[in-house]
Amino acid sequence: MRNNTRGSLIWLRLLRFSNQSNQFSNEFLKRFDLTTAQFDVLIQIKVYQPLTQMELAEKVTVTQGGISRMLARLEKEKYIVRKQDWKTKTIRLTEKGEAIVEKAMPAQLALQSSFFEDVLNEEEMKTLYSLITRVHKHSLIKEIPPE
Secondary structure, eight states: OTTOOHHHHHHHHHHHHHHHHHHHHHHHHGGGTOOHHHHHHHHHHHHHOSEEHHHHHHHSSSOHHHHHHHHHHHHHTTSEEEEEETTEEEEEEOHHHHHHHHHHHHHHHHHHHHHHHTTOOHHHHHHHHHHHHHHHHHHHHOOOOOO
16 A cells, blocks of 8 residues: 555545445435435436436436336335326326435435534535535546556
């Protein structure tokens, strides 16, 4: 590890934090009978509904095959409904889906916020947000270096 650059150490720390946060969220969201991935999908549907399966797959970190299986489970649980409009099949939340999002969202946001609010002051959080935003925006235009 002595040969790691500061950038690679930051990347590893972010990766570990992200994994820890997701594991923590999966455990926390069990009380709502949801996984982190299902929660993300329900939130995306709530924000962008009606949307197609393809549009949804672009917004979440689930593969096209994975999204099909997840949507089938969410439909079975009556959280979503898929409706065929001529050639387009759209996805919407049901009343039950809206209710679980309204119940889980404040709790999940409080949990995730606590990772930062428990250890950083307001100024540190602003700085971290600014820095992460810059890195993220750069990642969107970054190209793979030539061989």
